[in-house]
Amino acid sequence: MSVRQSLLAILDQGPCYGYQLRAEFDRRTGSTWPLNVGQIYNTLERLERDGLVERGAPDEHGHVYWQITPAGTADVASWLSEPVTRGTATRDELAMKLAVAATLPGVDVASVIRAQRAETLRRLRCLTAASPTVDADGDAEELARSLVIDSMVFAAEAEMRWLEHAEQRLAAHPQHALALSLATERPKRGRPARAQAAKVGA
Amino acid sequence: MSVRQSLLAILDQGPCYGYQLRAEFDRRTGSTWPLNVGQIYNTLERLERDGLVERGAPDEHGHVYWQITPAGTADVASWLSEPVTRGTATRDELAMKLAVAATLPGVDVASVIRAQRAETLRRLRCLTAASPTVDADGDAEELARSLVIDSMVFAAEAEMRWLEHAEQRLAAHPQHALALSLATERPKRGRPARAQAAKVGA
DNA sequence: ACAGCCATGTAACTTGTTACATGATTTT
DNA sequence: AAAATCATGTAACAAGTTACATGGCTGT
Secondary structure, three states: OHHHHHHHHHHOOOOEEHHHHHHHHHHHOOOOOOOOHHHHHHHHHHHHHOOOEEEOOOOOOOOOEEEEOHHHHHHHHHHHHOOOOOOOOOOOHHHHHHHHHHOOOOOOHHHHHHHHHHHHHHHHHHHHHHOOOOOOOOOHHHHHHHHHHHHHHHHHHHHHHHHHHHHHHHHOOOHHHHOOOOOOOOOOOOOOOOOOOOOOOO | OHHHHHHHHHHOOOOEEHHHHHHHHHHHOOOOOOOOHHHHHHHHHHHHHOOOEEEOOOOOOOOOEEEEOHHHHHHHHHHHHOOOOOOOOOOOHHHHHHHHHHOOOOOOHHHHHHHHHHHHHHHHHHHHHHOOOOOOOOOHHHHHHHHHHHHHHHHHHHHHHHHHHHHHHHHOOOHHHHOOOOOOOOOOOOOOOOOOOOOOOO
């Protein structure tokens, strides 16, 4: 959803043609995330289908300019006014993997965590190396890039901390205490009063 | 990819039927992430298509048991042995939104950040409220749940820190210095020597 | 001439996700 | 009988992603 919205927000600044849109996206994100050109055209067609943009006639250079519609502008406004919500459904690949792995008998969770910590540490080093040295001197593109990389750094640091936290907590438990073997009891028919866990987040 | 792999890993413990698989997934993740039952059957069919599981004949109760194949077992093993890699392509919805928003003339980035901080703080409070109080007494399911929630807490805290960080850095710049208007210059034809930013991560 | 980028597009595919249909069983 | 759950499935869709085809233009 974020690519789609970003492209729409850029189009809210004025009409663009496809290739130009990619360049704008690259500029504004500091070229952090690679974006296949083909995706631009796909997304534009889907935005057109949803009535958020309109396709213009090709100009003398053959460039096809796309223009945002009032509905599109409204969509951008609400995107910017409403915060990003990490709902209950937001899956984290690593958290899910580790949770499942921890309940798998015969799996050495500690080694899984160790391998992950090594990888995350490697990434962290790579990120700090790629991070611009100072903050105040660069142009806007460099600032955007630095901001994005910082967000990755913060996320990687949190991941490291969580891995250490999980390592300790799991080490405190004997392996068999958290390994869940397959429930051989098939669930009772009828109303089983399955304790519904309290939903977290909104 | 994570749901698919998790289901496959559970199947590696022994044959399951669809509904049972969902219960196992719920148990092992502490019922943190809701999982529509229909997705189970979809995923199973796709795993079958990829030769990772095999569909068994229905038993006397009409339950359709699925069994993992050697290829499936190998897949699980490599999933557990290799760490999760947050590559360059890993998009973060919030980071992308903020990076784009910061380069949009006429957009009050500060208020966007303020709204986001309020939301993240709200979520953080909700998470700590939902987090089990102590660590050592619960059963395996409770432990898994607590681990997952902790990962969300760590991620939300990192998000908060990054938002504050970004707030400060953006406040230090006059709005016009980081606002990128649409590049009216269309890119030059031919070989433009577009400075390729150094790729971050692997 | 050739390499390489600019530029538009199409087709296919992946994972995730939901809505819906269907029927059996069981508790109330 | 009604409600709720168990259980299997189907059909469709969203967003992202890639591979490929096509042609024009430009610098070497």
